[in-house]
Amino acid sequence: MLITTGLIPIPAAAADVATLRPVRACAELVRTYDLPGAVTHVTAATVVPATATEPENCDVRGYVEPAVRFQLRLPITTYAGRYVQVGCGGFCGGVTAPPFTDCGLPHGGDVAVASTDGGHVGTTPLVFDDGKWAENNQTARDDFAFRAPHVVSLASKRVITAFYGAPPRKSYFSGCGREGLLLAQRYPHDFDGIVSGAPAGLWGPLFGVYQTWLAKVNTGADGKPILTAGKLPALHAAAVASCDRSDGLADGAIDDPRACRFNPASLTCPPGTDNADCLTTAQVEATKRLYAPPTDERGRKLYPAGQAVGSELAWYGWIIPAPELGGVSYAYALADNYLRYMAYPNGTPHSSVEKFTFTAREFDRLIPEGVRSNAMSTDLREFRRSGGKLVLWQGWADQAIPAPGTTDYYQRLTRASGGPAATQSWARLFMVPGFYHCYHGDKLTEYDPLRELVAWVERGASPDRTIATGRDADGKVFRTRPVFPYPLRAKYTGTGSIDDAANFVPAPPSKPVRDIVNWAGNDLYGLSGPVAP
Structure with missing residues (x-):
């Protein structure tokens, strides 16, 4: 039996996961958690009533010493044992409320979700373009460069354990930018699955x-x-x-x-x-x-x-x-x-x-x-050995981070990981036609492969097909298009609407891919920066 949600069929077993109820009151989470290398202070924990789009939740605010702020939202009646941590953009600098994301269950509130400011507060009008905080502050630099997403994962899992009486069954990271690759490379045991969109590994x-x-x-x-x-x-x-x-x-x-x-x-x-x-x-x-x-x-x-x-x-x-x-x-x-x-x-x-x-x-x-800050290492053996699954994706029309840098990295990773078949058993790349940086495009305006990643991690369902969607200004869908694991491309069958994903099949590239670029940073792929204890 299948439960159909939109265009992606979700096995019934995904909807049968038992929910976990809190074992203590939300307000009791306010305290200090003495985690090694990540002393965590929860400064506020407030029950937020359910809305038409979000579940009742315990809204947790706090920081990991010295100054990594985070927000963690814990569903009170719909939690199904998953933790999803989302990334921040640019130079970060602010805590954005993490959305209750859809992992394939009947509602969006089945996951605990968290976000962070990267260890500093941006003061410019845009916040994420501010770099002044890094001047003469090596601690803040280290938090942003590599430590913040790691210690927030430790802190969130500890608070989740305190609230529900058990740690998350599965943990995921989903972001657009550098942090996903950073975590897979430097902290390979933090997450079971990682979605890394527009992976800005070539940071410097x-x-x-x-x-x-x-x-x-x-x-x-x-x-x-x-x-x-x-x-x-x-x-x-x-x-x-x-x-x-x-x-x-x-x-x-x-x-x-x-x-x-x-x-x-x-x-x-x-x-x-x-x-x-x-x-x-x-x-x-x-x-x-x-x-x-x-x-x-x-x-x-x-x-x-x-x-x-x-x-x-x-x-x-x-x-x-x-x-x-x-x-x-x-x-x-x-x-x-x-x-x-x-x-x-x-x-x-x-x-x-x-x-x-x-x-x-x-x-x-x-x-x-x-x-x-770079996340350019192609040595992901420990992440692979731990059972981790990695979904990389990017828009071909990304105006902020040119897409060939990602196909270059993926071919280098493929070579380092034993070839295409061996690599695709745990790491896949999806390239979205006409998509801009992270969140929008021209003919295709939405793309998020998190549900496919969850199915891969929890049910062994390799993501052979994902869906990109185009919506108009009124939210009406005008196009769907399949996105297949790179280097496969979507080929029109010749019949039916070209705006319907059902009328496309996977096709190999017209010639073998040669994606590795000879450039000044060739030697940087073997380098990896320091990690926190």
Whole structure:
């Protein structure tokens, strides 16, 4: 018997998991938990009534010494023994209420959920782009670089045990960014399963070099953006028109931008004109540089890739400054804070977006501190031996973290793990066409493989097919598309709607994948930063 939830069939056994009731009152959780290396103080625990979308829960607030704040939400009547810890974005800096996520049970309140601020409080308007806290504060740096998600997992499991009388049956991490890979590499026993979306493992090069590149190549001598927001719709339309059929199906999306050979010079304005339908000569050159990776003085790549063809609509805000962001771009804010406060060992000269030069020397200067935060190791043997399952995923049109850095890592991991079959028994990668950074896209707007990860961990159901969904502004589904384990792609059967996932089957790549990129960071994959006791 199957219980059908949306497009994914959930075995009946998943709905039969017994719930656990608390063995003590919520308020009794307020105390100090003397965990080795993670002394935890619960400062508040309050019962929150059920709503139309969330269960009654015990809302726990506290911190792990010295300053790793967290929020833990514990269902009072619907807990089924699972713990899910979610990640934070950018440089973190704030505790965001963790959502009650859907692991495949009839309601979303079957899991205990937790989040953290990464060990510091951001003070800028955006919070997550603030790096000032790292200046001359090595403890805060260490908490953010590697310790915070680990000690929060220890603290949460201890509080869960106190509340329900037993530790979680299974523990999961789900995030978009660096923390998932970090945990699999450095703390392989913390979680049974990990979802790592847009895994920003190349941390130092990503913020020190790549975001700086995005900020600088689109800035003119007058300090203003060269390519402006008004040009993005025409640029994107031309890019999609040029490359849409490269995957054999005209559906308004580019399955793999690497197969596209779009030249923005095709949009060059006639002499003496400049309107929204064309690009000036300077804008053509800036666009070409955005599509390309940064290089040093010898032409060596300082990052594995540049912007993806098809990502253009997402450049507003990330690359092109937006008034609602204070007149700066995300790339500039993140890069400048990183270079000023986080990129180099305390006590050594720092830099800025304006001062940084794309040279081998400047790349090497980023390494000593960068390896502390990087999550680039391909040695995940202990995570695999512990029975851990890893789901990596990313959008092909990610404007913040170029997708080829992830396919590069996955092929290196595959080689280090005994080949494709051996690797896919515990680690799989899913690449979502047309999806931007983490949470949205153009034709596909939602993707979350957590339910498939849970089924893999708990029932041995390998995720051979996941679903990405497109919704309009009113929340109505207008497209579903299967996403198969990379390097498989979705191929249209030739009949039925191209907006229905049922009409696609898995297909192998047209030629063997060669995803490893030769770039300046080749030697970084063997390095791993320190871990906390």
